[in-house]
Amino acid sequence: MYPEDLRYNKEHEWVRRENGRARIGITHYAQEELGDVVFVDLPEPGSTFQAGEAFAAVESVKAVSDIFAPVSGRVVEVNEALADRPELINEDPYGEGWIAVFEMDDPSELDGLLDAEGYRKMVEG
Amino acid sequence: MTDSAAGRTPKRTPLYDEHVAAGARMIEFAGFAMPVEYSGIIAEHKTVRSAAGLFDLSHMGEFSVSGPGAAAFMEWAVTNKVANMKEGQARYAVICKPDGGIVDDVVVYRRADDFLIVANAANIEKDVAWLDYLRRSWPGEGGPPVNPEDVVIRDLSDETALIAIQGPRSEAVLARLTGADLSAVRPFRFVEDRVAGHRALISRTGYTGEDGFELYIAPEAAVPLWRALLEAGGPDGLVPVGLGARDTLRLEMRFPLYGNDIDETTTPLEAGLDFVVKFDKEGFVGKEALERQRDQGVPRRLVGFKLEGRGIPRQGYPLFAGGREVGRVTSGSMSPSLGEPVGMGYVEAACAEPGTLLEMEMRGRRIPARVVEGRFVER
Numbered sequence: 001m002y003p004e005d006l007r008y009n010k011e012h013e014w015v016r017r018e019n020g021r022a023r024i025g026i027t028h029y030a031q032e033e034l035g036d037v038v039f040v041d042l043p044e045p046g047s048t049f050q051a052g053e054a055f056a057a058v059e060s061v062k063a064v065s066d067i068f069a070p071v072s073g074r075v076v077e078v079n080e081a082l083a084d085r086p087e088l089i090n091e092d093p094y095g096e097g098w099i100a101v102f103e104m105d106d107p108s109e110l111d112g113l114l115d116a117e118g119y120r121k122m123v124e125g
Numbered sequence: 126m127t128d129s130a131a132g133r134t135p136k137r138t139p140l141y142d143e144h145v146a147a148g149a150r151m152i153e154f155a156g157f158a159m160p161v162e163y164s165g166i167i168a169e170h171k172t173v174r175s176a177a178g179l180f181d182l183s184h185m186g187e188f189s190v191s192g193p194g195a196a197a198f199m200e201w202a203v204t205n206k207v208a209n210m211k212e213g214q215a216r217y218a219v220i221c222k223p224d225g226g227i228v229d230d231v232v233v234y235r236r237a238d239d240f241l242i243v244a245n246a247a248n249i250e251k252d253v254a255w256l257d258y259l260r261r262s263w264p265g266e267g268g269p270p271v272n273p274e275d276v277v278i279r280d281l282s283d284e285t286a287l288i289a290i291q292g293p294r295s296e297a298v299l300a301r302l303t304g305a306d307l308s309a310v311r312p313f314r315f316v317e318d319r320v321a322g323h324r325a326l327i328s329r330t331g332y333t334g335e336d337g338f339e340l341y342i343a344p345e346a347a348v349p350l351w352r353a354l355l356e357a358g359g360p361d362g363l364v365p366v367g368l369g370a371r372d373t374l375r376l377e378m379r380f381p382l383y384g385n386d387i388d389e390t391t392t393p394l395e396a397g398l399d400f401v402v403k404f405d406k407e408g409f410v411g412k413e414a415l416e417r418q419r420d421q422g423v424p425r426r427l428v429g430f431k432l433e434g435r436g437i438p439r440q441g442y443p444l445f446a447g448g449r450e451v452g453r454v455t456s457g458s459m460s461p462s463l464g465e466p467v468g469m470g471y472v473e474a475a476c477a478e479p480g481t482l483l484e485m486e487m488r489g490r491r492i493p494a495r496v497v498e499g500r501f502v503e504r
Contacts, residue, residue: 035150035369036167038459039437039466041488057488059437061166061458062369083435 008119073102138183139347155246166369177292178366186249191239194275201269210235221411226389291337298358321353334378426477438468
């Protein structure tokens with residue numbers, strides 16, 4: 001539920017560091033809260049976002065949720081598979097359901113995010 | 126939402142504990158704690174279309190109108206004809222304000238001694254106040270041609286629970302629990318009989334587009350009947366279904382939802398509900414305003430549309446035609462049956478023809494959308 005190798009923000013997004021890049025998705029808890037995901041609005045590759053800025057939107061049957069950039073950077077890759085299979089976010093939120101990869105402006109921003117234990121405490125109280 | 130903001134705890138239906146025990150996700154809707162989904166909206170939706178689903182609708186409002194003036198009062202209060210109904214008949218109708226705006230959309234049941242009005246949960250207090258105001262008004266001041274003393278309006282909402290079973294397997298499942306001849310209960314007809322030993326008004330009605338029944342029962346019968354139905358229907362695939370799928374099921378049928386697609390600022394003619402407005406009736410609240418609108422032409426119409434690009438229509442998104450804003454989305458979702466994004470919205474009458482190309486603005490982008498005729502899903 002809370003993979004140890006990831007960092008988390010308070011908006012229920014995760015980041016996996018891959019050298020200078022950050023792979024980003026939403027957590028197991030977030031996908032459960034959303035319910036069936038039916039559409040993912042992906043950012044344009046090449047676009048840049050500041051940490052905290054909405055860079056994507058995930059829509060369930062009932063609701064639209066903005067996805068906020070956990071770190072600042074430039075989008076270098078988006079998960080095209082989500083266009084046809086948005087349910088990958090429900091089925092495998094930490095794996096095939098990833099949303100985008102950012103080239104980070106400042107990898108030290110990761111230090112400001114929660115670790116698995118910190119995120120678990122936030123979710124479970 | 127507004128109720129919790131006002132500091133009120135949401136009301137619970139008699140089935141609240143059943144929902145929680147079944148692992149339902151609970152939300153607040155119209156002041157009630159209601160299940161929005163159990164196993165998942167898409168799976169529940171598809172089960173209703175292919176087998177059957179069980180819904181707790183105990184939040185809805187029920188009012189009884191009785192007395193020697195009841196029929197004339199009802200004929201005045203709603204736009205459809207209801208005075209000519211025979212016992213055992215039900216009819217869809219709207220209650221309008223004098224300006225033609227919709228107070229509520231309801232189903233009216235003709236029982237032996239009264240009319241039963243089934244109303245939207247969010248409108249219970251408003252409807253009762255409106256109907257009582259009408260009752261007290263005299264002809265000439267907008268009131269019905271009835272002595273106020275001859276009409277008795279009672280709010281039965283708290284003493285009535287409502288369970289719906291919807292889907293092609295509904296009759297087979299329900300038949301195992303009742304001696305009533307369900308095959309003789311045609312659509313929009315009802316009988317009063319026992320189901321699993323509990324007295325029930327058994328009505329062949331619903332809000333999903335599927336065959337099915339709605340069971341009006343006493344609150345104490347709700348839990349045993351709910352359990353009996355789930356047990357009897359298990360082999361047929363019957364599962365509990367939440368409000369999430371109820372919304373997508375009705376959207377595929379283009380049934381309007383009060384608060385989204387219709388409200389006091391919209392008229393039944395704009396909403397395409399002309400079939401429940403009977404201009405040949407002597408008089409009813411809103412008749413003059415609606416006649417005027419009929420003669421002058423409606424300024425806007427509620428249309429159904431499909432997106433022709435990626436996205437999902439949501440309430441409030443602007444709609445454009447030829448680069449000009451012509452309306453707004455009132456309901457939208459991914460249709461679980463079609464796997465396509467569908468929506469409803471009001472557009473200027475000139476843009477309401479099926480085939481018209483619109484654009485929907487979503488997060489700053491314009492997505493092409495096509496006005497379509499009729500239901501999104503044929504049943």
